[in-house]
Amino acid sequence: MTTGTITIGRLSARTGVNIETIRYYERIGLVPAPMRSAGGHRLYDEDASTRLSFVKRARELGFSLPEIRSLIGLEETAPTCADVYALATSHIQSIRKRINDLQALEQRLATLAANCSRSENTECPIIDALGGAYE
């Protein structure tokens, strides 16, 4: 084995990214294909670990794989700071929208549940609200 390289299992343990997911990222070209051992096993260097961690953190921040691809500079040109900022702010917008939607949803559900008798029969205000009310 080449010095300083690790197997996919170790890389997975180190980065917290599932083995299958690492291979998936390779397949779609999000991370480069690593060198191989004589027998065909993947061998990763430090760079690979860095790049994979980057992807993972970006995922945790809610970026999609195509977005990460451009963040990582895999497109023709590496993104400028202004590009990244634009992507980040548009992301923030959509996160805020989702929060709003979810809060409205929570309100509606909570209201319905509050009216609920929790009895053992099949008469239920939640079902009523879904079914008969306004159709």
Add this chain to the structure above:
Amino acid sequence: MTTGTITIGRLSARTGVNIETIRYYERIGLVPAPMRSAGGHRLYDEDASTRLSFVKRARELGFSLPEIRSLIGLEETAPTCADVYALATSHIQSIRKRINDLQALEQRLATLAANCSRSENTECPIIDALGGAYE
């Protein structure tokens, strides 16, 4: 055509559920297969419209299709009010969790973006935070 029945297109327009989605719901058994015209076109009655609206509203409240299936009483037994209440409250929990997660995310992204120079070069604090910081 039988009196009082409508085509899938009209049903779609009336309920706001996509035609393809209606057929999908039928295929997975979420709504019953309707009668057919001589030529094989689907013909829906009022009941179908009611049931489809039910499904749509439940989807809007964030219930999954399997959950809706049990809400609708397609399982062996129709759910009791207590069952529905349990499902609703567990839903509320998971919605609250998602709201929390998204708010934390928004915070992190906003903080990163605030430090951003928005310049036209490739040096960027967001990228730095993703890439180098702690690996």
Add this chain to the structure above:
DNA sequence: GCTAACATCTGTAGCGGCTACAGGTTCAAG
């Protein structure tokens, strides 16, 4: 009645982002 335009039909494949096999090979420890 005939034609044109539109609606609907079936079946299948694709989206995102993985995850889970099956059935085989390689590696490392003892």
Add this chain to the structure above:
DNA sequence: CTTGAACCTGTAGCCGCTACAGATGTTAGC
């Protein structure tokens, strides 16, 4: 040298639709 763990490839499945392709049905106007 053997064992057992780790790894390999390839494919199919998850959810909830959506988007075709290519065929057939329906309906309005002439």
